Amino acid sequence: MKRYLSILIFLFLWVSASAQEGLYVEDLFEGRVIPAKMMKRNYISGSKLHPYGLDTYKSLFFQVGEGAFHTVEVLVLKDSYAAEDKQLEYDGDHLTYAVICLPKTQTGLNRFLCFQAKEEKGIWDVTVVYLRGTATVGDLETMFNKKDK
Amino acid sequence: MNKNYYKKLSQRYLDVALSPREERRLIAFLSKTEDPEFDEVKAVASYFAQGKALHAPAREVRTLRRWLVPAGIAAALLIGVSLTLAFQHAKREEGAIQSMERTLASIFSSGTDIETELSELLTQ
Numbered sequence: 001m002k003r004y005l006s007i008l009i010f011l012f013l014w015v016s017a018s019a020q021e022g023l024y025v026e027d028l029f030e031g032r033v034i035p036a037k038m039m040k041r042n043y044i045s046g047s048k049l050h051p052y053g054l055d056t057y058k059s060l061f062f063q064v065g066e067g068a069f070h071t072v073e074v075l076v077l078k079d080s081y082a083a084e085d086k087q088l089e090y091d092g093d094h095l096t097y098a099v100i101c102l103p104k105t106q107t108g109l110n111r112f113l114c115f116q117a118k119e120e121k122g123i124w125d126v127t128v129v130y131l132r133g134t135a136t137v138g139d140l141e142t143m144f145n146k147k148d149k
Numbered sequence: 150m151n152k153n154y155y156k157k158l159s160q161r162y163l164d165v166a167l168s169p170r171e172e173r174r175l176i177a178f179l180s181k182t183e184d185p186e187f188d189e190v191k192a193v194a195s196y197f198a199q200g201k202a203l204h205a206p207a208r209e210v211r212t213l214r215r216w217l218v219p220a221g222i223a224a225a226l227l228i229g230v231s232l233t234l235a236f237q238h239a240k241r242e243e244g245a246i247q248s249m250e251r252t253l254a255s256i257f258s259s260g261t262d263i264e265t266e267l268s269e270l271l272t273q
Contacts, residue, residue: 140253
């Protein structure tokens with residue numbers, strides 16, 4: 001009996017640990033929040049990303065109304081709670097920009113969740129990006145920040 | 150009677166006037182007979198038989214040559230299709246990377262620069 005109990009406890013802990021590895025926005029990337037056919041998706045992995053210090057790049061672009069936007073916003077904010085570092089920007093009540101440094105993977109890789117949204121006539125243009133690799137947020141800013149300083 | 154018949158056949162064989170069926174019949178007879186009167190025609194038949202044997206591989210080469218052209222075309226088509234697919238794949242990958250660069254440039258360029266904001270606040 002004790003043996004079964006310890007197996008159950010182990011399984012519970014294992015499932016809990018696995019769940020912590022996942023993100024709330026995973027549902028979004030899996031097309032469970034907004035139908036996949038309504039999103040432009042760009043998934044890249046492998047050696048093509050090595051020059052950027054990344055091994056995974058996933059991006060979504062979609063246009064949604066207020067209700068769906070709020071759902072997406074909540075998912076991003078929930079993931080930001082576990083963040084080590086984050087930059088969140090709001091326009092009124094709405095999250096319009098986020099760069100979230102997620103906890104590292106078990107293998108020590110950095111993970112980032114980026115979010116950008118812009119509203120026009122009640123329609124939100126939303127971009128959500130998931131990045132994983134050895135690059136730090138500083139590296140990414142150096143590589144991709146084209147703003148004149 | 151038989152001998153006369155085969156002699157006539159032999160003569161016509163030497164004149165190259167036999168039908169294939171008659172030729173087969175004569176060859177079958179020559180392979181069995183020991184009659185010295187047929188030695189000459191036997192020698193000729195043997196010579197042609199050797200000639201045929203020698204020409205057989207040449208026919209194979211001709212057969213191979215016949216297949217070589219369609220096989221070459223098929224190989225060229227296959228290589229062409231593979232190269233086109235590889236090119237399209239590379240182009241798609243390049244497009245995906247360019248799209249990634251644009252997206253990340255948009256994200257990492259549009260956030261508020263905290264350093265600038267703080268220095269603006271502190272200098273006011």
